Amino acid sequence: MEHTWRWFGPDDPITLGEIRQTDATGIVTALHHVPNGEVWSIEEIEHRKAVIEAAGLRWSVVESVPVHEHIKWGGPERSRAIANYAQTLRNLGAAGLRTVCYNFMPVIDWARTDQRWSLPTGGFAMRFDFIAHAAFDLFILVREGAAADYTADEIARARAFIDAADEDTLTALQNTVLLGLPGSEESYDLESLRAGLALYDGLTAQDLRENLGTFLRGVVPAAEESGVRLAIHPDDPPRPLFGLPRVVSNADDAQWLLDAAPSWANGLTMCVGSYGSVSTNDVVEMTRRFADRIYFAHLRNVTIEQDGKSFFEDGHIDGGSDMVGVIRELLSEEQRRAATGHDAPVIPMRPDHGHFLLDDLSRRTYPGYGLIGRMKGLAQLRGVERALAATMAPV
Structure with missing residues (x-):
């Protein structure tokens, strides 16, 4: 190769x-x-x-x-x-x-939901936490109809994530989702993400x-x-x-x-x-x-x-x-x-x-x-x- x-x-x-x-x-x-x-x-x-x-x-x-x-x-x-x-x-x-x-x-x-997730060896990795993703979708983005994509247990856990998170945690989550990652040519704020998603309605x-x-x-x-x-x-x-x-x-x-x-x-x-x-x-x-x-x-x-x-x-x-x-x-x-x-x-x-x-x-x-x-x-x-x-x- x-x-x-x-x-x-x-x-x-x-x-x-x-x-x-x-x-x-x-x-x-x-x-x-x-x-x-x-x-x-x-x-x-x-x-x-x-x-x-x-x-x-x-x-x-x-x-x-x-x-x-x-x-x-x-x-x-x-x-x-x-x-x-x-x-x-x-x-x-x-x-x-x-x-x-x-x-x-x-x-x-x-x-991803975390750009620097701690590893046991002292380094860091990227991570996708489904509940953190759901929390962003349901309670930060507040996407219309989002609740239909999650189980009742997942919604409850996402709510608990939001309630337990401090401001820095929520800011880091929002930035990770919205600001794009290498290879992604687009970045968003909440309103532009909502607008982008709306183009795909239906x-x-x-x-x-x-x-x-x-x-x-x-x-x-x-x-x-x-x-x-x-x-x-x-x-x-x-x-x-x-x-x-x-x-x-x-x-x-x-x-x-x-x-x-x-x-x-x-x-x-x-x-x-x-x-x-x-x-x-x-x-x-x-x-x-x-x-x-x-x-x-x-x-x-x-x-x-x-x-x-x-x-x-x-x-x-x-x-x-x-x-x-x-x-x-x-x-x-x-x-x-x-x-x-x-x-x-x-x-x-x-x-x-x-x-x-x-x-x-x-x-x-x-x-x-x-x-x-x-x-x-x-x-x-x-x-x-x-x-x-x-x-x-x-x-």
């Missing part, structure tokens, strides 16, 4: 020089300064690529070209936004970039699926002609939030997506932590089943808590998913691709959502994207890969 590292551009507190020291060779980044829905120019793409290459690295994966909200809910700017997305893919292909990771999560991107999961299908049919031909592989990222977490449907949450969703636009250019990102945050997803089996259409891997792990809905970011080779099994399947697919003359036999992977450890605690970095925690994760993952590769028989 190609070992890559997510970099948020020139404003990232972690420099390209530091990334080189982690033994990553590829960069995963995006033009975050370009407004959602606008075309990425060839000049901007080439400039970013040159900056990365000057540091002795390679721009391996684009993560991500954001999908405009009008595409997701079917707004009046949908056709223009799809056309712009297709042109961006053409420009990326012209610059030699071949893999684009994106997602189709409406309004709220990936969701939208069903089937409606959202159809809008995803419309998007795919609009951009996959451009990806094909440009030699670009699209790799959709799953929902994080893979369950409805704030009354919004989610349609990239399990194996059935992944199969539907691949069938909606049959093409080698229409593929998947295997995010072990996202799929693995619900117990019904068997990530090893999913990796095996969809191996030939997996073009990128986020190798992180979570532990699901006793309520079955909360989870925290565990160590990369710890947690509830069989990371060794996933890496074995990815290496087997690489062997198959090499044996059949595939034009992209190597699958890029990156360590995702590392713990905050050591020097991470004293420097300002994005939530989940510290230096030391991810470097530790990358070292662990590389060790697993090396051990497996030494014992696997060639195809």
